[in-house]
Amino acid sequence: MIQNLPWLFLLLPLVVAAIDWLCFSKCPRTAATLSTLSAVATFALCVAYLNGWQTGTPDVYTWLPTATEGMISLSMGLVTDALAMRMMLVVTGIGTLVHIFSLGYMKGDASNLSRYFAGLSIFMFSMSTIVLADNLAMTFIGWEMVGFSSYLLIGHWFNKASAADAAKKAFITNRVGDFGFIIGILLTLAVFGTISFAEMGGKAAGIAPAVLTVTIICLFCGAVGKSAQFPLHVWLPDAMEGPTPVSALIHAATMVAAGVYMLVRLQVSMGAEAFTETACITIASVGAITAVLAALMALQQDDIKRVLAYSTLSQLGYMVMAVGLMAGEAAMFHLYTHAWFKALLFLGAGAIIICCHHEQDIWKMGGLAKRMPLTVLCFLMGTFALIAIPGFSGFFSKEAILHAALETCPVFFWVGAGVAALTTFYMTRLCLVAFCGQARAHGAAEAKEAGPTMLLPLLALAVMAIISGYGFIADNLVPFTGFEAHGFELGMPFYVSMGSLALGLAAAFLVYGCGKRTTDPLAGNCLSNALRKRLFIDSIYDKGLVGGIQEYGSQIIEFADAALIRGVIVQGFAWLTAKFGMLLSWIQNGSLRGYALVAGIGIIILMFILAFTIPTI
Amino acid sequence: MTPLAHYLIFSGILFSIGLAGVIIRKNIIVVFMCLEMMLSAANISLVAFSRAQGVNGVPVYDAQVLALFIVAIAAAEVAIGLALIVAMFRARKSVESSTLNSLKD
Amino acid sequence: MESAISSILFYVFAAAAVLCAFGVVAFRNPVSSAMNMALCFGFTAAVYFGMGAQFLGIVQLIVYAGAILVLFLFIIMMLDVKAEEHVRKSFPMACIGVIIAGIFAGFVTKVAISLPGATDGPCPALVLCDTIGDLAPGAIEEKPAEETLAPYGAAMPKLNPAAAAMTLGADEATAAKATAFPDTKLMGQALFTKYNIPFVILSFALLAGTVGAVALGRKIRKD
Numbered sequence: 001m002i003q004n005l006p007w008l009f010l011l012l013p014l015v016v017a018a019i020d021w022l023c024f025s026k027c028p029r030t031a032a033t034l035s036t037l038s039a040v041a042t043f044a045l046c047v048a049y050l051n052g053w054q055t056g057t058p059d060v061y062t063w064l065p066t067a068t069e070g071m072i073s074l075s076m077g078l079v080t081d082a083l084a085m086r087m088m089l090v091v092t093g094i095g096t097l098v099h100i101f102s103l104g105y106m107k108g109d110a111s112n113l114s115r116y117f118a119g120l121s122i123f124m125f126s127m128s129t130i131v132l133a134d135n136l137a138m139t140f141i142g143w144e145m146v147g148f149s150s151y152l153l154i155g156h157w158f159n160k161a162s163a164a165d166a167a168k169k170a171f172i173t174n175r176v177g178d179f180g181f182i183i184g185i186l187l188t189l190a191v192f193g194t195i196s197f198a199e200m201g202g203k204a205a206g207i208a209p210a211v212l213t214v215t216i217i218c219l220f221c222g223a224v225g226k227s228a229q230f231p232l233h234v235w236l237p238d239a240m241e242g243p244t245p246v247s248a249l250i251h252a253a254t255m256v257a258a259g260v261y262m263l264v265r266l267q268v269s270m271g272a273e274a275f276t277e278t279a280c281i282t283i284a285s286v287g288a289i290t291a292v293l294a295a296l297m298a299l300q301q302d303d304i305k306r307v308l309a310y311s312t313l314s315q316l317g318y319m320v321m322a323v324g325l326m327a328g329e330a331a332m333f334h335l336y337t338h339a340w341f342k343a344l345l346f347l348g349a350g351a352i353i354i355c356c357h358h359e360q361d362i363w364k365m366g367g368l369a370k371r372m373p374l375t376v377l378c379f380l381m382g383t384f385a386l387i388a389i390p391g392f393s394g395f396f397s398k399e400a401i402l403h404a405a406l407e408t409c410p411v412f413f414w415v416g417a418g419v420a421a422l423t424t425f426y427m428t429r430l431c432l433v434a435f436c437g438q439a440r441a442h443g444a445a446e447a448k449e450a451g452p453t454m455l456l457p458l459l460a461l462a463v464m465a466i467i468s469g470y471g472f473i474a475d476n477l478v479p480f481t482g483f484e485a486h487g488f489e490l491g492m493p494f495y496v497s498m499g500s501l502a503l504g505l506a507a508a509f510l511v512y513g514c515g516k517r518t519t520d521p522l523a524g525n526c527l528s529n530a531l532r533k534r535l536f537i538d539s540i541y542d543k544g545l546v547g548g549i550q551e552y553g554s555q556i557i558e559f560a561d562a563a564l565i566r567g568v569i570v571q572g573f574a575w576l577t578a579k580f581g582m583l584l585s586w587i588q589n590g591s592l593r594g595y596a597l598v599a600g601i602g603i604i605i606l607m608f609i610l611a612f613t614i615p616t617i
Numbered sequence: 618m619t620p621l622a623h624y625l626i627f628s629g630i631l632f633s634i635g636l637a638g639v640i641i642r643k644n645i646i647v648v649f650m651c652l653e654m655m656l657s658a659a660n661i662s663l664v665a666f667s668r669a670q671g672v673n674g675v676p677v678y679d680a681q682v683l684a685l686f687i688v689a690i691a692a693a694e695v696a697i698g699l700a701l702i703v704a705m706f707r708a709r710k711s712v713e714s715s716t717l718n719s720l721k722d
Numbered sequence: 723m724e725s726a727i728s729s730i731l732f733y734v735f736a737a738a739a740v741l742c743a744f745g746v747v748a749f750r751n752p753v754s755s756a757m758n759m760a761l762c763f764g765f766t767a768a769v770y771f772g773m774g775a776q777f778l779g780i781v782q783l784i785v786y787a788g789a790i791l792v793l794f795l796f797i798i799m800m801l802d803v804k805a806e807e808h809v810r811k812s813f814p815m816a817c818i819g820v821i822i823a824g825i826f827a828g829f830v831t832k833v834a835i836s837l838p839g840a841t842d843g844p845c846p847a848l849v850l851c852d853t854i855g856d857l858a859p860g861a862i863e864e865k866p867a868e869e870t871l872a873p874y875g876a877a878m879p880k881l882n883p884a885a886a887a888m889t890l891g892a893d894e895a896t897a898a899k900a901t902a903f904p905d906t907k908l909m910g911q912a913l914f915t916k917y918n919i920p921f922v923i924l925s926f927a928l929l930a931g932t933v934g935a936v937a938l939g940r941k942i943r944k945d
Contacts, residue, residue: 592714592717607826619733621834629829640823641819646752646801647755650755650759660782664770675882678911678912682909685913686921693932695793696932700935700938703797703939
């Protein structure tokens with residue numbers, strides 16, 4: 001009985017979501033409290049597990065039993081190893097803080113509160129399913145469920161057309177990746193003979209490298225969709241239409257990291273030998289490209305949330321790159337520190353947005369440091385962690401990745417260093433513009449410190465953003481078995497990253513000064529416009545891909561509709577019926593003589609049958 | 618004495634002439650006359666059978682009674698049919714059966 | 723001798739009736755058709771008389787040739803029906819009608835002359851098959867084939883006034899002296915005893931017909 005406690009991670013949020021949705025849609029306060037309590041409970045449970053409270057293996061439930069020999073029966077089980085439980089700490093920890101933050105953030109939207117918190121609880125359930133799944137099929141279920149809850153939460157304000165579109169875009173873009181993912185799962189089943197993580201180990205040795213490459217890349221497709229890697233990255237910036245706490249939880253800290261987690265989980269289960277060189281280079285390249293492109297695009301964004309969104313993309317690129325470089329522990333370390341400080345940044349941004357009366361444009365802020373110092377301080381902590389100032393958590397994890405890159409493939413090291421400079425530049429730009437100088441708009445002028453429900457999570461996250469990189473925390477909590485935060489060593493990676501940090505800071509201060517400017521001095525040229533327009537990737541997708549698919553799709557549908565359905569089925573049957581009707585109406589010609597004729601023929605036939613075919617008695 | 622077969626053939630010929638008339642003629646009154654002729658031809662068969670089936674020189678009067686009934690029904694039919702023809706003539710100013718084709722449209 | 727004459731008369735009247743029937747179909751003027759039909763009914767009545775069915779013959783004359791035909795003529799006159807037009811147009815139809823009628827007549831002839839024993843003389847087995855009950859499948863199987871199948875093809879049996887009189891209830895001595903065949907009496911007996919109720923019901927049918935004719939014939943008021 002007691003060994004089944006981990007199922008609570010899944011069932012508690014699910015039940016709460018159902019209750020919120022079905023019973024408390026009219027009492028938003030109760031629904032919100034219930035949801036928050038469930039998050040707190042799962043967090044407590046997670047902490048208990050991390051402190052060595054082992055209860056044994058949870059029961060495995062056979063989901064789709066198959067009697068036939070040689071078939072795989074799908075089961076539902078949980079893994080409670082260090083990797084899963086430490087990932088759960090991130091999920092439940094940030095989840096709890098986001099729940100608490102949402103209590104304050106969503107105060108003005110009480111009518112939809114139950115729906116919002118039900119969505120959050122569903123998300124907690126789905127994310128826990130991914131993390132704790134003991135086989136790929138269950139992962140996939142969680143995978144789709146997070147997609148669904150992400151859809152619900154991005155489209156929370158579905159009355160806004162942009163939110164509804166963004167939700168749709170996120171969902172559909174994820175479908176593309178999921179298509180590859182499910183093929184990958186099936187390939188895994190075919191190649192490894194199992195989809196259970198526990199049974200995969202050591203089977204990769206006897207398999208042809210080409211097959212392994214295809215399998216891994218297909219599985220990686222799922223990660224590309226969910227972790228918003230190039231070329232499927234387009235949905236994540238748009239997903240910022242959702243409420244900011246949702247962006248913090250789902251689109252920064254946890255869900256988008258699920259792809260990285262899944263890859264690392266595969267690396268751990270299949271063994272490093274399953275990741276062939278081609279697959280690794282593909283993964284690392286995709287990560288690097290995403291990191292660079294996203295960092296470039298972040299340079300010229302004005303929306304505070306979008307800057308953070310592109311920054312998230314860029315950091316996810318880092319993590320994927322690390323996975324591709326076979327540095328799973330570095331990837332998870334960065335995932336772990338990034339989750340805290342990016343959640344902090346998003347929640348801080350959320351607090352700023354709320355306090356500035358829903359103003360998201362950084363050029364309409366300014367001078368916030370004076371009006372809401374505590375929030376800004378927390379935000380700065382997050383920024384320092386993100387730009388990897390030594391001593392903050394992000395520094396250690398970024399250093400770990402750069403280390404791994406330098407050891408494996410120096411090209412990626414230089415890419416990482418360049419991205420670090422870009423990151424420093426755009427984050428400094430954001431802080432300088434938003435926090436220094438004078439208020440440039442009415443909303444920012446009236447801003448004042450956020451309420452305690454928002455400040456407390458910020459403070460908690462700020463503490464984590466600072467300390468989570470240090471060995472005494474990281475060695476225990478980084479979701480990787482046997483991980484040791486080796487801190488930093490004075491060496492080439494350190495000097496290079498310090499150089500890029502200094503370069504970014506200097507450039508940003510040079511361009512933006514101390515908040516004196518009211519417009520972006522870099523704006524207006526063609527490069528800036530291209531970056532603002534996201535390097536036209538979205539437009540290409542919209543016009544070329546979506547438009548093309550729609551055009552050709554519509555032609556196919558038009559053909560199917562016009563030629564097959566209308567032409568053959570509808571009109572064909574109509575024609576047939578009409579012709580048959582004409583034939584019958586020729587008989588039914590209203591002419592008395594015609595009827596008499598037919599009757600006469602009938603009499604003759606009847607007579608023939610009666611008199612000449614039936615044998616006489 | 619004439620055999621039954623000849624009566625039956627006579628009756629059949631009369632009936633088929635009536636049938637041909639019904640098919641060929643357009644004038645609905647004549648068509649109706651031909652119908653009456655067909656009924657009458659059937660009566661001939663009945664009477665012939667009545668005679669041929671007779672027991673001990675006495676015909677079977679069941680058949681003749683049936684023939685009488687047919688005559689009576691024919692009379693009623695003619696009454697109604699001619700009333701219908703009159704009504705039709707009032708409506709269409711014609712007794713051509715080809716004008717009775719409003720079911721077609 | 724008597725039978726020969728009546729036989730000849732039958733053929734004469736039958737031929738005349740068929741001719742008149744042709745006339746009904748062939749004449750384009752409805753009045754000529756009606757007249758031909760009257761003649762046809764008259765000859766048919768004569769055939770009835772020849773078969774000894776005097777009552778039906780009279781009824782044929784009175785009802786058909788008298789009442790019905792007069793009614794037809796009356797309507798034709800009243801509606802002032804012109805001779806049929808566009809005969810040529812319906813030539814294919816006429817052909818088809820003639821063909822169908824020909825096939826029908828051929829079938830009837832074929833059936834009639836293929837009746838068992840149609841060309842044989844009078845059949846002694848006539849008496850055996852006297853009621854419908856004897857024609858039931860079970861009854862037939864018990865009898866020899868020739869006996870049961872004979873009556874259809876045989877010549878008409880002679881009318882027997884004596885037997886008829888006995889059927890009407892006369893004693894044997896009176897019956898033996900009977901010379902004329904009491905057709906009408908027998909008919910009346912059948913009508914008012916065995917078929918009394920159908921006869922009464924038929925009168926209702928006639929009444930309904932009359933009422934219907936009146937209802938159809940009256941002018942429909944515009945309001």
